[in-house]
Amino acid sequence: MILPKNSQKVEAVIVVNDYKSFKEAREKLSGSVGFVPTMGALHEGHIGLIKRAVDENETVVVSIFVNPTQFLEGEDLDKYPKKDLADIEICKRAGVDIVFMPTIDSIYSKDELKIEAPKIRGFILEGAKRSGHFDGVLQIVMKLFNIVSPTNSYFGKKDAQQLALITQMKNDYFLDTNIVPCEIVRDSSGLALSSRNVYLDTQEYKRALSLSRALKEASLMIGNKEFSVDKIEDTMYEIVEPNIDKLDYIAVVDREFNMVDEVEINNTIILVAAFIGTTRLIDNIWI
Numbered sequence: 001m002i003l004p005k006n007s008q009k010v011e012a013v014i015v016v017n018d019y020k021s022f023k024e025a026r027e028k029l030s031g032s033v034g035f036v037p038t039m040g041a042l043h044e045g046h047i048g049l050i051k052r053a054v055d056e057n058e059t060v061v062v063s064i065f066v067n068p069t070q071f072l073e074g075e076d077l078d079k080y081p082k083k084d085l086a087d088i089e090i091c092k093r094a095g096v097d098i099v100f101m102p103t104i105d106s107i108y109s110k111d112e113l114k115i116e117a118p119k120i121r122g123f124i125l126e127g128a129k130r131s132g133h134f135d136g137v138l139q140i141v142m143k144l145f146n147i148v149s150p151t152n153s154y155f156g157k158k159d160a161q162q163l164a165l166i167t168q169m170k171n172d173y174f175l176d177t178n179i180v181p182c183e184i185v186r187d188s189s190g191l192a193l194s195s196r197n198v199y200l201d202t203q204e205y206k207r208a209l210s211l212s213r214a215l216k217e218a219s220l221m222i223g224n225k226e227f228s229v230d231k232i233e234d235t236m237y238e239i240v241e242p243n244i245d246k247l248d249y250i251a252v253v254d255r256e257f258n259m260v261d262e263v264e265i266n267n268t269i270i271l272v273a274a275f276i277g278t279t280r281l282i283d284n285i286w287i
């Protein structure tokens, strides 16, 4: 096989670093293409998405790009974990065909045309706490969709609001990819896997478990027919508050991300976002 210019073959995986080389490699693919966009530092959560993509498609593309436009001033862009070689190895073992690792310059131009998150759904919860974050997410995901032309695109439910907004962008812009939501992967103690978990020291890790504990308690309450959002949020607050350093929100929304007063089975998401030390974690459960 003749490889595109800015690419290398790492055994079964082709790693490409710019749009033109990607297109050359992409043109050789036939059949359905599964796509898993990531910011690298791959963990079992990503591997779950990749495995599903491998099972459901003839070929699979993973992008690894720490997207600067979705980080706010003062966030962890500079220290965001980078593990390129280990990530490529993980992709290779998981059966990925192409790893797309573009440089910033090959992706962004100086005077960019911008995509903006919708004014309501994009500006509550994560959007309120991280103003501008979703503009950056939608901008990069739109670019990646256009570059990769995926049949199926895989996103984790942990970033529930991101998933809702990307689904809306697909619908609003008539994008031709199928969005596949994938279950949250947790460690044996219940902590939702995240690339940011590496920032937690032992004590912080223990405190971080209060997030999933609170969500589990909420789910038990609902199992016992307690549907009042006030009561559920109070209980969650009691569990989380003593363990964290700053609470961004505990919230209950429907699948369209409207705030609700009552839980409705099969149409509710319960979310929490909090700082443990300087690490910001989010988690949720879908009811």
Ligand code: PAF
Pocket (backbone or CB within 6 Å): 037, 038, 039, 065, 067, 070, 137, 140, 141, 159, 162
């Ligand atoms: O969820 C992520 O890792 C990122 O927000 C994404 C979708 C790869 C865009 O940079």
